[in-house]
Amino acid sequence: MTDWKDKVENMVYTGRIKVPYLWNVGKTGSRFLVAIRDKKEIWGTRCPGCKRVYVPPVKSCGECFVPTEEWVKVSDKGVLESFTVVHYSHEMQPRKAPLAYGLIKLDGADGAILHLIDDTDFAKLKTGMKVKAVFAEQREGTIADIKHFTPA
Numbered sequence: 001m002t003d004w005k006d007k008v009e010n011m012v013y014t015g016r017i018k019v020p021y022l023w024n025v026g027k028t029g030s031r032f033l034v035a036i037r038d039k040k041e042i043w044g045t046r047c048p049g050c051k052r053v054y055v056p057p058v059k060s061c062g063e064c065f066v067p068t069e070e071w072v073k074v075s076d077k078g079v080l081e082s083f084t085v086v087h088y089s090h091e092m093q094p095r096k097a098p099l100a101y102g103l104i105k106l107d108g109a110d111g112a113i114l115h116l117i118d119d120t121d122f123a124k125l126k127t128g129m130k131v132k133a134v135f136a137e138q139r140e141g142t143i144a145d146i147k148h149f150t151p152a
């Protein structure tokens with residue numbers, strides 16, 4: 001016996017939902033963002049076990065499972081570990097295309113942070129090149145207070 005639902009064409013409605021939200025970054029994230037906003041300084045936390053310096057800082061080491069309570073100021077300069085250039089614009093992107101994202105390993109930190117690369121010819125980007133942070137004139141306590149990184 002056939003069910004009437006087997007003969008119904010399945011229709012799809014494409015819609016958009018905008019969901020504004022607030023996300024508390026906690027004490028660790030707040031200290032990190034306030035240092036960038038107020039002093040143009042980038043800080044991380046060091047694990048007492050493995051000595052890894054996390055930037056952005058974390059409250060506890062994911063490898064050692066211990067609190068990372070020592071704060072370490074790292075450089076605003078580092079090495080471009082990897083990058084990608086985006087050639088299409090999308091409302092989700094922070095800037096119009098072309099734009100470049102890079103993984104930057106700051107001097108004094110382990111691991112890398114993801115941020116925008118700008119003020120340069122993207123064709124000249126190379127992994128291993130030195131880059132430095134460019135801070136926004138108006139800083140508001142977000143990661144966008146680092147406007148982008150640029151070749152050092």
Ligand SMILES: [Zn+2]
Pocket residue numbers: 047048049050051052061062063064065
């Ligand atoms: Zn550790």
